[in-house]
Amino acid sequence: MNHSFLQDALIYLGAAILFVPIAKRLGMGSVLGYLLAGIAIGPFFLGLVGGEGKDLMHFAEFGVVLMLFLIGLELEPAHFWEMRRLILGSGAAQMGFTTLLFFALFIQIGFDWRAALAVGFALSMSSTAIVLQTLREKGLAQTQSGKSAFAVLLFQDISVIPILAVLPLLAIATAKATEGEPITFIGGLPGWAQTLALLCAVGVVILSGRFVIVPFLRFIARIHLRELLTASALFIVMAAAYLMELVGLSPALGTFLAGVVLANSEYRHELESDIEPFKGILLGLFFISVGASINFALILDRPLMIIALLGGVIAIKSAVLLLTGTLTRLKFDQNLLFTFSLAQVGEFAFVLFSFMHQLHIVSAQWTDTLMGVTAISMTATPLLLLINERLILPRFGTPERVEKAADAIDLQHPVILAGFGPFGSTVGRFLRANGIEATILDNDSDRVDMLRKMGFKVFYGDATRVDILKAAGADQAKILIAAIGSPEINKELVDKAQQLFPHLEIMVRAENRFDAYEFMDMGLKDIYRETLDTSVRLGIDVLFKLGFRRYSATRAGQNFIKYDEAAMRQLVTHRHDESIYIFNVKEQIRLEEQLLTNDREADPTLNDHAWDSDRFVKPSTDGPAK
Amino acid sequence: MMDHSSQILILFAHPRFEMSRINRALLNMVRQLPGVTLHDLYERYPDFNIDIEREKQLLVAHRVIVWQHPFYMYGAPALLKQWIDLVLEYGWAHGRDGDFLKDKIVFNALTSGGTREVYSPGGYNRFTVREFLVPFEQTATLCKMVYLPPFAVQGTHLLTEAQLAFHASLYRTLLARLSQGDFRIDTMRRFPFLNDWLLHEPGAQTS
Numbered sequence: 001m002n003h004s005f006l007q008d009a010l011i012y013l014g015a016a017i018l019f020v021p022i023a024k025r026l027g028m029g030s031v032l033g034y035l036l037a038g039i040a041i042g043p044f045f046l047g048l049v050g051g052e053g054k055d056l057m058h059f060a061e062f063g064v065v066l067m068l069f070l071i072g073l074e075l076e077p078a079h080f081w082e083m084r085r086l087i088l089g090s091g092a093a094q095m096g097f098t099t100l101l102f103f104a105l106f107i108q109i110g111f112d113w114r115a116a117l118a119v120g121f122a123l124s125m126s127s128t129a130i131v132l133q134t135l136r137e138k139g140l141a142q143t144q145s146g147k148s149a150f151a152v153l154l155f156q157d158i159s160v161i162p163i164l165a166v167l168p169l170l171a172i173a174t175a176k177a178t179e180g181e182p183i184t185f186i187g188g189l190p191g192w193a194q195t196l197a198l199l200c201a202v203g204v205v206i207l208s209g210r211f212v213i214v215p216f217l218r219f220i221a222r223i224h225l226r227e228l229l230t231a232s233a234l235f236i237v238m239a240a241a242y243l244m245e246l247v248g249l250s251p252a253l254g255t256f257l258a259g260v261v262l263a264n265s266e267y268r269h270e271l272e273s274d275i276e277p278f279k280g281i282l283l284g285l286f287f288i289s290v291g292a293s294i295n296f297a298l299i300l301d302r303p304l305m306i307i308a309l310l311g312g313v314i315a316i317k318s319a320v321l322l323l324t325g326t327l328t329r330l331k332f333d334q335n336l337l338f339t340f341s342l343a344q345v346g347e348f349a350f351v352l353f354s355f356m357h358q359l360h361i362v363s364a365q366w367t368d369t370l371m372g373v374t375a376i377s378m379t380a381t382p383l384l385l386l387i388n389e390r391l392i393l394p395r396f397g398t399p400e401r402v403e404k405a406a407d408a409i410d411l412q413h414p415v416i417l418a419g420f421g422p423f424g425s426t427v428g429r430f431l432r433a434n435g436i437e438a439t440i441l442d443n444d445s446d447r448v449d450m451l452r453k454m455g456f457k458v459f460y461g462d463a464t465r466v467d468i469l470k471a472a473g474a475d476q477a478k479i480l481i482a483a484i485g486s487p488e489i490n491k492e493l494v495d496k497a498q499q500l501f502p503h504l505e506i507m508v509r510a511e512n513r514f515d516a517y518e519f520m521d522m523g524l525k526d527i528y529r530e531t532l533d534t535s536v537r538l539g540i541d542v543l544f545k546l547g548f549r550r551y552s553a554t555r556a557g558q559n560f561i562k563y564d565e566a567a568m569r570q571l572v573t574h575r576h577d578e579s580i581y582i583f584n585v586k587e588q589i590r591l592e593e594q595l596l597t598n599d600r601e602a603d604p605t606l607n608d609h610a611w612d613s614d615r616f617v618k619p620s621t622d623g624p625a626k
Numbered sequence: 627m628m629d630h631s632s633q634i635l636i637l638f639a640h641p642r643f644e645m646s647r648i649n650r651a652l653l654n655m656v657r658q659l660p661g662v663t664l665h666d667l668y669e670r671y672p673d674f675n676i677d678i679e680r681e682k683q684l685l686v687a688h689r690v691i692v693w694q695h696p697f698y699m700y701g702a703p704a705l706l707k708q709w710i711d712l713v714l715e716y717g718w719a720h721g722r723d724g725d726f727l728k729d730k731i732v733f734n735a736l737t738s739g740g741t742r743e744v745y746s747p748g749g750y751n752r753f754t755v756r757e758f759l760v761p762f763e764q765t766a767t768l769c770k771m772v773y774l775p776p777f778a779v780q781g782t783h784l785l786t787e788a789q790l791a792f793h794a795s796l797y798r799t800l801l802a803r804l805s806q807g808d809f810r811i812d813t814m815r816r817f818p819f820l821n822d823w824l825l826h827e828p829g830a831q832t833s
Contacts, residue, residue, distance in 0.1 A: 558675040610678070610712050 011048045015041045016284055030137060031130050032382035034284050038291020039379070049292055062241075063282025064129055064347050066275050068157065068252045069237050071128070072259020073272055075154075083151055090148055090328045091155020094342075097320040098124035105312065114170040118361050119370065121163045122353055123313055127346035128153045129283055130381050135341065138462060139489045143444045144330055145338040152324070152342060160348050161202065161253050164355065168194040171359035194247075201247040205240055205254055209261030217267045233274040236262075252351070286347070294375045298368060309373050314380070318343045333393055333445040340388045344377040389462075393445075413439045416477045416504075418463040418493055419484035420447060423509050423530055427481060428456070438481070439472045464492045466500060474501045483509040494522060513568065513595075520572050536561055555610070567595060633661040633805040635688035636735075639695040639706035641668050646696065648737045648782045648790060653694075655794040661805040663688065667705050674708055681713040682726070690731045690804050691771075693762065697738035697778075700751070700758045710765060719769045731804070731811075732766045733774035733820065734759055735797065741781035755780075756818055772811060777820040796824055803829050 015037035023033025041048040080087070102120035107113060131149055135141045141150070169192075213236055220232045237255050244254030262268060299306045318339050325335035350371060357367040415438040417428050424440075431438050440456055441463040442448050448460040461468045463484060474480065480497050484490040490508065497504055507526040510516040519527045536557045543553035571594060636656070640649055643666070656662055665684060671677075685691065695702045714720065719727050736755070744750040745758075755778055766773035777800055779785075779793045800820055803809050808829050817823040 555675060558673055562675075 008049065011041055012285060012288055015048075016288060020284075030284075031133050031287055032379070034287030035291040035379045035382075038288035039294060040291075041288075042292035042294065042296075044294070044296035062251075063279060063284070063286040065241050065252045065255050066237060066279035067129055067132075067283055069240075069255035069259040070272060070275060070279060071132075071154075071157070072256040072261075073263050073268055075260050076263045077260075083147075083154075086148060086151040086328065087155050090324050091152050091159075093324045093327060094152050094320055095124050095156060095159060097323065098317055101316050101320065102313075105316070115356075115361050118167060118170055118352070118356050122349040122356070122370070123345050123374075124317075125156050125160070125346040125348045125352070126153060126317075126342040127344050127378050127381070128157055129286065129347055130344065130378055131341050133283070134382060134385065136486075137488075139443055139484060139486045140337065142485065143334060143337075144446060145325075145334040145341070148325065148328055148330060148334075148338050149341055152321075156346070156348070157253075157256060160352070161198075163352065164253070165195050165198045167352070167355055167359060167361070171361050197247045201243055201254070202257060204243065205257045206261055209258055213258075213262065214265045214267070217265070217270075221267070221270075229270060230274040233271045234278070236271075237275065252348070290347075290375050290378055293371075294379070295368060295372050298372055299376075302369075306369065306372060306376070309369070310376055310380075313345060313373060314343050314377060314384075317345075331446055331449070332396070336388055336392060336396075337385075340384045341381065343384060344381040345374040346378070349374045413437060413457065413473055414476075414478040415439065415481065416441065416469075416472050416474060416479070417481045417483060418442075419482070419490070419509070420444075420451065420458075421483070421485045423485070424481070424483035427483060439477070441468065441472055464489060464496055466496065469497070469501070474504060478505060480504045480506050481509075482506060487511050487515050491518065491522075494519065494524065498522070516568060517572050520569070532561060532564065571595065633688060634659075634663065634690040634692060634801055635684055636662065636664045636692045636694050637667060637706065637709065638664060639667045639693070639703045639709070641703050641705070643668065646737070646782075648779055648785065648793070649694075649696070651790040651794040652735070652737075652779070652797050655798040656801050659798065659801055659805070662801055667709060668703075671705065674705060676709055676712050678712055678715070681709065682718065685713070685730075686726060688730070692733060692735050692801075694735040695737075697736045697740075697755070697758075700753075701761075702734075702736075714765065714769055725770055728770040729772060731772045731774060734762055734776040735778075736776055737779045737782050739781070739783050741784075742778070745780075754818070774811070774814055775817055775820055775823070779821075796821060799829070800824055 016034060019037035019040065020030050020033035023036065024030060040046055043049070099117070099120040102123045103113075103116050106116035106119050111119065131153060132141070135146050135149065140146045217229075217232060220228055236258060240254040240258040241251030244251045262271060321339040321342050322335060325338045330338055353362070353367050353371050353374070356362045357364065362370070415431065415436060417424055417431075417438040418441040420428060420440050420442040424442075428438055428440060437457060440451060440458045442451070442458060442460065443462055445460060448458050451458045459468055459472045463469065474497070480501070482490050482493050482497070484493060487510075494506055494508055497506055505526070506524055508519050508524055508528065510519055510527050510529045512529060512531065516527045516529050539560075540550075540553045540557040543556065544550050548556075636653075638649075638653065640646055643649060653664065657664055663684070693702065693706060695706050701707070714727075715724075716722075717724050738745075738755070740751060742755075745753065745755045747753070755776060759776060763773045777797065779797075785793070803824075813827065814820065814823050817826065
């Protein structure tokens with residue numbers, strides 16, 4: 001096939017646009033949508049893309065590279081230190097046991113011990129890309145299982161560095177090690193030298209991050225050209241990736257390291273907002289190419305073997321994960337979620353397998369087979385999670401519905417409260433204190449169990465699912481409070497509720513001003529910014545401590561809130577369309593600047609001359625001083 | 627939002643409206659009257675943060691102002707006092723150039739638990755209602771307004787449903803006559819309460 005670049009781009013983007021919304025609509029999540037799109041356009045079905053699927057995968061792996069850079073950026077050392085026990089404990093347990101079991105399995109199959117060990121390492125990896133994306137989409141990233149999953153993934157991602165360093169040593173004994181063409185410039189070196197070179201490269205990334213990149217960014221930032229900063233961000237990521245590739249290390253690890261090094265710099269948020277859109281689209285492409293690269297011919301050739309391997313791999317990984325979850329004292333449903341979300345083999349396995357192939361640790365056919373198993377297991381993850389969510393948890397975990405006591409009671413719940421985090425719980429407690437029992441929706445099973453014990457009427461599950469909303473009584477309720485922590489999910493909920501339950505009055509929590517703008521665009525009136533009242537209250541207390549009378553300070557605060565909400569309604573029309581990206585920090589700063597300028601022009605406390613007797617300049621005869 | 631044909635502005639101040647039978651009865655009767663604007667102060671300003679500009683606009687747009695409130699500790703609830711303190715500004719309502727309210731009619735429509743008899747020199751409360759209302763009267767005078775005797779429903783705890791309905795319809799007649807111009811100020815001022823005037827001079831229309 002002789003496709004032009006434009007044609008290919010059209011096919012990939014078109015497939016994504018077609019499949020992802022369908023998958024989302026069916027509640028399967030975007031990752032599965034991308035994978036299905038890949039399978040559909042791949043050589044086996046429509047054949048729209050052919051042999052170049054592998055090439056594209058190399059290109060799209062850059063999405064994984066960018067993702068790891070962002071993960072690195074989010075990993076402030078302090079945060080990392082906080083999680084150290086979880087990361088080391090559950091991470092080491094998972095990697096250790098899984099590798100050991102696969103090692104034993106592949107020895108049984110007849111592998112050399114070195115090959116078995118290498119394959120064991122590769123198969124113990126899980127997919128950071130899929131898991132994080134899926135958990136974030138479902139709003140589960142902050143639950144116990146979400147945190148444990150993140151810890152395990154982090155441990156795996158970091159341990160790829162030593163594994164890649166060790167692999168050449170495993171190849172030494174294999175006589176054919178240097179037979180192939182050296183791909184990297186150190187490829188011809190003996191194993192120990194390769195290992196040394198890797199460690200040097202890691203050192204270079206860490207040192208240059210600290211002493212070169214941050215001053216460089218400072219210089220760029222002073223020029224005040226937005227695109228230049230974006231270019232620099234991409235340059236840093238690519239440079240780190242290139243350096244790692246040069247020494248035969250995974251580019252993803254290089255950028256991960258670069259991210260960690262830059263996590264403490266003042267440019268962290270800037271970099272994050274610049275890279276985020278690229279990451280999203282490239283990660284999508286990566287998932288498509290994984291789908292496209294599944295070799296269905298091979299599967300049809302040896303279906304039983306592939307199925308057996310796939311089943312075995314998932315079974316072994318799940319068993320170890322379940323054990324790890326139990327050891328870290330996850331509750332049963334959280335543990336199931338943790339297990340199923342991490343049961344696939346991850347994208348780093350592709351890197352490791354191709355590296356092993358280059359080193360001739362594993363044969364070409366086995367490499368193909370194992371890569372196939374990896375790709376299928378990744379495709380299976382969203383399905384496994386779906387099965388867990390729809391079939392297993394309702395039966396064994398925290399039930400989605402509560403036992404219905406009597407229909408009469410249902411009618412007395414005119415309020416549905418979605419999201420019982422710190423924000424929603426305060427709303428719920430206040431309502432309860434005034435005799436209003438809201439029906440609560442939440443997707444953290446630990447919290448749901450606790451609330452049910454306290455006698456709350458709680459529905460467990462994804463509040464954006466129509467059946468759960470129906471079960472919670474959205475048909476009869478009067479008010480829906482959308483108080484979910486993740487702004488994206490909250491928006492999705494509002495959107496669904498507006499379409500399906502138009503009679504509901506929707507009152508919504510907005511994380512900040514920019515969130516609120518979007519809700520205003522959606523036609524909502526009752527929007528509550530979670531920080532507005534609190535910060536004004538703090539400001540009032542500052543005035544008090546500086547000697548203002550409490551009542552005057554409080555009045556000033558009340559007027560400020562009024563003024564601020566009016567200013568918001570005015571500014572909503574002035575913002576750019578591109579501010580749809582929440583991460584667009586630049587746009588946020590621009591709006592903030594506009595707001596501050598307005599403040600200067602219209603002093604909200606200027607017209608308050610209540611009880612002001614200064615205006616009786618000349619003592620008047622016609623009235624008492626006020 | 628504002629009706630330009632409006633005549634009567636009821637400034638209603640009751641912190642516990644949901645508990646008050648008599649005020650519910652009174653307001654239900656007059657709510658739908660043409661030319662009457664009901665302004666529920668506690669509903670509008672639960673934070674006591676009165677929007678002065680808006681209040682001035684309302685005052686300008688009406689000819690008759692009613693301070694409707696329960697009689698608390700011989701006066702009006704705090705928010706109505708707050709309203710008087712803030713809205714009736716020097717230079718606008720009184721003082722130099724302060725004649726925006728000139729010749730507008732104003733009176734109190736109040737409800738009290740005690741009967742008319744306990745508000746008398748020989749009674750438990752020692753003073754008449756009219757005496758307790760002196761600050762309102764002088765405020766109105768200061769603002770060059772025409773102050774009328776109060777309309778009062780007293781002994782509210784003892785009222786039967788029929789009596790509630792009677793007082794409400796009397797109130798309705800009062801507002802209807804005020805908006806139709808069916809009254810003479812000097813006659814009204816001869817009575818201690820507008821209730822007495824209404825009973826004594828049924829007027830052109832009956833309701």
